[in-house]
Amino acid sequence: MSEATKAKEMDMLNGKLAGKLILFAIPLAFSSILQQLFNSADVAVVGRFAGSNALAAVGSCVALVGIFVNLIVGLAVGPNAALANLIGQNKREKISGMLHTILAFGAVLGIVLMGVGMLTARTVLEASGTPESVMTDALLYIRIYFLGLPFMVIYNFGAAILRSYGDTRRPLYYLIISGTLNVILNLLLVIEFHLGVAGVAIATTISNMVSTVMVISCLHRKRDEFRFEFHKMRIEWKDLKRVLMIGIPAGIQGAIFSVSNVFIQSGINSFGEDAIAGSSLALNFEYFTYDIANAFAQAAVTFTSQNFGAGNLKRCKKIFWLCLAFGFGFTEILSIIFMIWDDFFVSIYTVSEAVAVYGLIRMHHVCSLEGLTATYEVESAALRGMDKSLEPSIITILGTVVFRLIWLVTVFRMFPTYGMLMNVYVVSWILTGGAIFVVYVLYMRKLERQI
Numbered sequence: 312m313s314e315a316t317k318a319k320e321m322d323m324l325n326g327k328l329a330g331k332l333i334l335f336a337i338p339l340a341f342s343s344i345l346q347q348l349f350n351s352a353d354v355a356v357v358g359r360f361a362g363s364n365a366l367a368a369v370g371s372c373v374a375l376v377g378i379f380v381n382l383i384v385g386l387a388v389g390p391n392a393a394l395a396n397l398i399g400q401n402k403r404e405k406i407s408g409m410l411h412t413i414l415a416f417g418a419v420l421g422i423v424l425m426g427v428g429m430l431t432a433r434t435v436l437e438a439s440g441t442p443e444s445v446m447t448d449a450l451l452y453i454r455i456y457f458l459g460l461p462f463m464v465i466y467n468f469g470a471a472i473l474r475s476y477g478d479t480r481r482p483l484y485y486l487i488i489s490g491t492l493n494v495i496l497n498l499l500l501v502i503e504f505h506l507g508v509a510g511v512a513i514a515t516t517i518s519n520m521v522s523t524v525m526v527i528s529c530l531h532r533k534r535d536e537f538r539f540e541f542h543k544m545r546i547e548w549k550d551l552k553r554v555l556m557i558g559i560p561a562g563i564q565g566a567i568f569s570v571s572n573v574f575i576q577s578g579i580n581s582f583g584e585d586a587i588a589g590s591s592l593a594l595n596f597e598y599f600t601y602d603i604a605n606a607f608a609q610a611a612v613t614f615t616s617q618n619f620g621a622g623n624l625k626r627c628k629k630i631f632w633l634c635l636a637f638g639f640g641f642t643e644i645l646s647i648i649f650m651i652w653d654d655f656f657v658s659i660y661t662v663s664e665a666v667a668v669y670g671l672i673r674m675h676h677v678c679s680l681e682g683l684t685a686t687y688e689v690e691s692a693a694l695r696g697m698d699k700s701l702e703p704s705i706i707t708i709l710g711t712v713v714f715r716l717i718w719l720v721t722v723f724r725m726f727p728t729y730g731m732l733m734n735v736y737v738v739s740w741i742l743t744g745g746a747i748f749v750v751y752v753l754y755m756r757k758l759e760r761q762i
Contacts, residue, residue: 321477370591381565389558399620421461589669607638615696638685686744710743
């Protein structure tokens with residue numbers, strides 16, 4: 312590898328960690344926030360220019376969208392960790408084959424997910440109790456949205472490849488461009504052409520296409536092991552197995568995690584269209600804050616994978632504690648900002664006082680403690696960076712999906728208030744984070760005894 316190429320890569324194996332973790336995570340957090348702004352722009356534009364009915368239609372799709380997005384983002388942990396581990400082991404000759412396997416698999420996966428989404432959309436929306444009054448618009452929105460899934464998969468896999476050697480800035484630049492395009496198209500298609508929910512879905516799909524073209528072009532222009540060439544696209548099953556061993560548990564965790572939100576959405580739907588719309592707008596602030604926690608989780612898996620590959624457990628432990636502290640702290644700072652100016656932020660998305668009331672309740676019950684998500688996310692990421700992906704997924708499924716379902720049929724049934732329904736999030740975060748922390752400590756002790 313040339314000296315110029317080395318200079319562009321972040322040295323995760325040597326030197327002080329705190330500054331590098333922040334430099335890695337902050338652009339990634341902004342990238343995730345911009346990606347979320349695709350959907351937030353949809354919510355804001357339809358809420359202000361297409362009415363509460365359209366807002367409720369888009370809001371009814373949030374949980375279903377979350378299933379696919381979280382599956383894709385979770386699966387992208389596999390390419391990130393696998394490539395970072397090769398860098399740590401200094402097996403750079405294997406990078407090109409794995410990279411082309413990752414992108415070839417991503418293209419196939421995206422098409423499959425698009426087909427599955429199209430076929431299951433109505434069933435899932437009906438199961439979550441979507442009101443018949445908004446069903447037609449909800450189906451129109453989600454089916455157009457699903458047309459962009461292949462591009463979303465390839466973008467996230469391509470961004471994971473860049474992150475594996477420390478490049479989190481280019482994905483940010485690409486999303487700034489595509490995010491700006493998304494907002495412009497939203498306003499144009501909804502206000503000027505009166506396309507309503509179809510307009511915002513079309514805008515999001517086009518934006519996903521643009522960001523995908525940019526990340527693939529970046530990889531194609533590289534002159535090292537990370538160069539992408541179309542004629543080399545093929546799936547090497549040994550490389551794919553390595554990627555999927557880490558990515559599948561993380562992807563399933565993310566998807567099933569969102570399944571629990573479908574059931575919670577059914578509880579929200581029982582309070583009517585104002586509650587659906589209010590919950591939808593408040594969820595955007597949770598995504599923004601969560602994106603910070605998740606960025607430090609991504610830092611944890613990447614830095615840990617490289618250092619675990621290099622056999623440096625002491626540095627892995629330091630990465631864990633720094634990412635946990637930064638993830639919780641920075642997430643809570645943004646949460647506090649949202650709480651201080653809550654009325655202003657809610658007013659961005661709606662002019663309805665009834666909708667705003669439900670939005671504020673959700674913000675104060677859930678968003679205010681979003682920093683707790685950093686516990687189970689960073690802990691899971693650190694374990695995946697050390698080739699232990701199944702256990703955190705199982706615990707997260709038990710602590711969020713199963714526990715939340717139990718809460719719905721017990722606590723919420725006894726105290727059927729909107730606030731009590733929202734409390735399930737915080738309680739599940741505490742339980743899940745505590746359990747995965749125990750697994751991390753025990754596994755680290757096991758590894759240290761083997762040295």
